[in-house]
Amino acid sequence: MEQTFIMIKPDGVQRGLVGEIIGRFEKKGFTLKGLKLITVDRHFAEQHYADLSAKPFFNGLVEYIISGPVTAMVWEGKNVVTTGRKIIGATNPADSAPGTIRGDYAIDIGRNVIHGSDSVESAKKEIALWFPEGIAEWRSSVHQWIYE
Ligand code: UDP
Ligand code: MG
Numbered sequence: 001m002e003q004t005f006i007m008i009k010p011d012g013v014q015r016g017l018v019g020e021i022i023g024r025f026e027k028k029g030f031t032l033k034g035l036k037l038i039t040v041d042r043h044f045a046e047q048h049y050a051d052l053s054a055k056p057f058f059n060g061l062v063e064y065i066i067s068g069p070v071t072a073m074v075w076e077g078k079n080v081v082t083t084g085r086k087i088i089g090a091t092n093p094a095d096s097a098p099g100t101i102r103g104d105y106a107i108d109i110g111r112n113v114i115h116g117s118d119s120v121e122s123a124k125k126e127i128a129l130w131f132p133e134g135i136a137e138w139r140s141s142v143h144q145w146i147y148e
Pocket of ligand 1 (some may be wrong): 052057061090091109110111112114115116137
C-alpha cells in the first residue's frame with residue numbers, strides 16, 4: 001500500500017494544529033504508520049530539502065524548519081501521496097483553496113504549516129531519512145469498511 005511522509009512544521013506545532021491535522025488524515029481513512037515529535041538540526045533540514053538548495057528561499061526555509069519541534073508522520077493508503085497533497089493545499093497559502101490545511105490555517109508561504117511528499121519516489125526517500133528506525137507494522141481493523 002502507498003505511503004507518504006507528512007510533517008507538521010514548527011509553526012503548526014506551536015499553534016496547536018497537530019490534533020486538527022492528524023484528524024483530517026484519520027477521518028479521510030488513511031492509516032497512521034509512524035509518528036514522532038522531533039527537533040532537527042541544520043544538516044538534517046538541508047538533507048530533507050536538498051532538491052531546493054539552489055533556491056533563494058533555501059536558507060530561510062532551513063531556519064524555519066529548525067526553529068522548533070516538528071511532527072513527523074508516515075500515512076498509508078490508496079493514492080495517499082496525491083490525495084495528501086490535495087488535503088494540504090497549494091504551496092502558497094494565498095492560492096490554497098479553503099478546506100485545505102494551508103487554505104484554512106496559513107497566510108504566508110514561509111509559514112505554511114505542513115509538508116507532504118510530492119511523489120511516491122520522494123516519499124520513499126523522506127520516510128527512509130526521517131524514520132531510519134522503521135515504522136509500525138499494523139493493519140487497521142476498519143480496513144474493510146474503507147476499501148471495497
Ligand atoms: N517556500 C518558500 N518560498 C517559496 C517557495 C517555497 O518559503 O517561494 C517554502 C515553503 O515553506 C514550501 C517549502 O519551501 O512549503 C518547500 O517548497 P516546495 O516547492 O517543495 O513546496 P511544497 O512541496 O511544500 O508545497
Ligand atoms: Mg515540496
